Amino acid sequence: MNRRVIILGGDGFCGWPTSLYLSKRGFDVAIVDNLSRRKIDIELECDSLTPIKPISARIATWHDLTGKEISYFNFDVSRHYHRLLTLIKEFDPIAIVHFAEQRAAPYSMKSAYHKRYTVNNNINATHNVLCAIAESGQDVHLVHLGTMGVYGYGTAGMKIPEGYLKAKVEVDGAIKEIEILYPASPGSVYHMTKTQDALMFYYYNKNDAIRVTDLHQGIVWGTNTPETKMDEALINRFDYDGDYGTVLNRFLMQAAIGHPLTVYGTGGQTRAFIHIRNTVNCICLAIENPPQKNSRVEIFNQATETHTVRDLAVLVSKMTGAEIRYYYNPRNEDPENNLRISNEKFLKLGLKPITLNEGLMTEVADIAKKYGHRCDPSKIICTSTWKSDTPVDWEGSSMPASNIDDKDGGIH
């Protein structure tokens, strides 16, 4: 059986541990990465909390430890179409895992440049992959990392289905049942590009019968997997800055260095979460369970639990004694929302969710405390804003920002 897999963006936070996980399980892995994430670190004058090694050192260490080869190609999937096509033809993969997109909502909102970079990079990258698979004529399964954010967070109160929504419409007075892609409602330019990706998957699946699995992933937390823990040279990146850091990892690091936990707005935003070890497991399950040829795009909700940001802050605060501080919310979003999701598909395939209770203390001890000295505290606060009239000189408060903002005189 063909076990060759190309990982686009295989040097990144999800891509690297996925590459090792698959390599460990006998897949022949080829990584494509233009190192854009490392270059953005340079732009943002920031760095991973964990000391990540160059990709060649990572791959060499992996080979030394396991005897397994991972090949690596440095080119830009959004631009070097013919290079990609040639790789597909020559390597003849069974699947391509597509992480080659700019993946931070705050980064995508920093300026017109960042909006345009995100749109240009993400749309062209996804389209080039689809176009190259079609042109190759090969039967390559595309596994794409999407986001729960494509659904939006202002749902009609329903439990969000896995991709498709059943609805009834009126046709000449009669009621007809239809099943449609869940209506998209992106909350940032980054999320917008993922909703646009979905239309490209729909089209190329329909016209060229490309097999596509779209993974609507929650917010990833945690850092290492059993593979990345095998040697410090394999360590995964950990972002703590206001643009790329994800909320739970940020809280852990903040607690570790004695910074107040940064809650934006009321903290009433409910989000879906998944541990990085579950992420890599899900991707392997997706590769091993491709959709049938000529069936529609397969969509999974790749998340294991939901929490409000406020509850997470309280949890981390209780565990570590950290103070919670509330800041103006730079995002243009509802202050509070409910979120219920279906995630039965991966559970049926055998996914074993790693819970916060199980994993949080490990993260605090192994990562946040151990590497806390590498933190630049000036990078902790988010400086991207969704609207031009958002105040940039935010001051934290021990009260939710909705109270701070209350013009009618709330609790101050």
Next chain:
Amino acid sequence: MNRRVIILGGDGFCGWPTSLYLSKRGFDVAIVDNLSRRKIDIELECDSLTPIKPISARIATWHDLTGKEISYFNFDVSRHYHRLLTLIKEFDPIAIVHFAEQRAAPYSMKSAYHKRYTVNNNINATHNVLCAIAESGQDVHLVHLGTMGVYGYGTAGMKIPEGYLKAKVEVDGAIKEIEILYPASPGSVYHMTKTQDALMFYYYNKNDAIRVTDLHQGIVWGTNTPETKMDEALINRFDYDGDYGTVLNRFLMQAAIGHPLTVYGTGGQTRAFIHIRNTVNCICLAIENPPQKNSRVEIFNQATETHTVRDLAVLVSKMTGAEIRYYYNPRNEDPENNLRISNEKFLKLGLKPITLNEGLMTEVADIAKKYGHRCDPSKIICTSTWKSDTPVDWEGSSMPASNIDDKDGGIH
């Protein structure tokens, strides 16, 4: 009142007559065009049936005849972001009309290059306009030329509403009514980009309160408007080739030069149509009736009648005596479809539809016959294919291609 309008793609088939129509009515028009359509003529080794003049000659003639100034800027909206931003800041338009997209479905399917060009050009052009309006901070109404094709042609049998669909969904056993963007179902890479545009309009309208009107236009027929008829140097382009020519204009030209009318497949495809004189009128109505600030994206169905391709061929055949020939359909689509559309909004604003009966003979006499000698018959047949296994050596037949293809032995 501010009457300044920027026309992106103002040298094209719809853009040029729109520019003149608005200029005539007292708008101060600035055209932006990188002349990409003329350059594609060079690539395709084809030319407008009508002898169009260079843009500077067009604008000079217009000035000589009317005393009105149209300014012209040659840059690429999909690439020269800062130039666009500066123009918006300096010209301070009330509206931007956005035609700056590659607009032919067959061209978008010719090869990987053409797919990638269409995606890159159309998505970045639309995004740059939205991003620049947001960055300018000015209240500019964006009027975008979309297509009926975003709805797809496999409707559930309903009359297609103007952009938004009412549907009922189940939430915990209770039925809830929602109104959503009509689910997109693009039939080519070109159409796909227009469905992606819709998500960008949705997002920038929501986040930045940009006023947007999206015009879902039918297939445009006809050539001239009263303005472009004022002098031969103002004549509009007329495409007859297999990529850019639209079906009805192609039939007229084919009849005029004695070529059989080229029907692909059974001709059972139902499409929506509008005359170019109605197009320019609709755009003016859209500019003069912007959506309220902070209201959702306004969507119009910009079409006046629907017909099957077969019926159009019969109509033209009866009028001119031309033979009808059936060819293999290069598109990946249903052989037959119904199409019913709502178009009340423009009718309420005063649009007076120009019917086929009224306009067809004028086109035959004024354009197709007059300029038929300029036709290169080798460019008439469509050579783009949607699927790699479509036969490229099509032979015409006097029977619909569905019969030709019938493996069970139909009528031959």
